[in-house]
Amino acid sequence: MEQQLTYTMPRIGDKAPDFDALTTIGQLNFSDYNKGSWVILFSHPADFTPVCTTELSGFAKEKEFFAAHNTKLMGLSIDSIHSHIAWVNAVQEKTGILFEFPIIADIDMKVAKLYGMLQPGESETSAVRAVFMIDPEGKVRLIMYYPLNIGRNMEEIKRTLLALQTSDTNKCAMPLNWEPGKKVIVPAPKTIKALAERKSSNLEMVDWYLALKSI
Structure with a gap:
């Protein structure tokens, strides 16, 4: 009988796992990046794919909204840094949209496994569309998962971020x-x-x- 690989994932309320990673804006330490702000860490299956292009473009177009709500973005896929840079460049040339937020080059799958983004029933080599909302204290506050073929809802991502922040304040x-x-x-x-x-x-x-x- 074939053994299925399983990976752990942080749960709501857990401390977000820390990591160092190469990204499109350079080498980053997650806890340093997270310090003092909310972070939305999200994964996509692959560069140069249609659904992922619409999604990351959607995040990029909401740059001012996230900045106004003390929230940083960080993307991830199991691609090389050269693939990421080429994709960022291609999207900007074709659409004028620049992905300014860091995108992790997770070619060794280290971060994807750390956050349970690899789900073998869907794919063992591509991350599903995961969303982790992490507060300024480094605690995981919300988790969303979408399959490879279904794009996320940006309005729901914005709504739940505001709901978390409003709930905390009031x-x-x-x-x-x-x-x-x-x-x-x-x-x-x-x-x-x-x-x-x-x-x-x-x-x-x-x-x-x-x-x-x-x-």
Whole structure:
């Protein structure tokens, strides 16, 4: 019986694994790059492929949004640095879009294995489309996985980043389909006194455990 390879991956709440890697902007240490800012680390299957070109172009076009929200980008695929540079150059020449964020040349698959981006049922040589959102403390806060043939949703990536940051700032939770400007969920009361205070508050009460407010 053929043995299937398996790789571990960090979980939500874990410290993001640190690494050193060669990227399109030079040699980088991840924890240094992460220090003081959010990082979205994302992988793509291969350079010079159509879905990946649309995705990385999408990230590049949102440069100002991510900068405004203290978020750095870092891409990865199991390609050489020369392939990355040639692809970056080709996309800029054809579309005018420049991938200014670093793209890891993970030819030895070290980072892909460290983050569980290689999933043998999909491919043993190409990374799936993974997204890791890592906060300024270096903690993994959100993980998304997409198969090789399905592109990510940039609006959802932006929405979830804002939801995480808003939740941290306001100590609240986000309801279904939350977007900036919509009401947030207030943590449920844990004492009888807190319950009484909630009943007499100005919160929008659905039930004692579900209350919303504007921020």
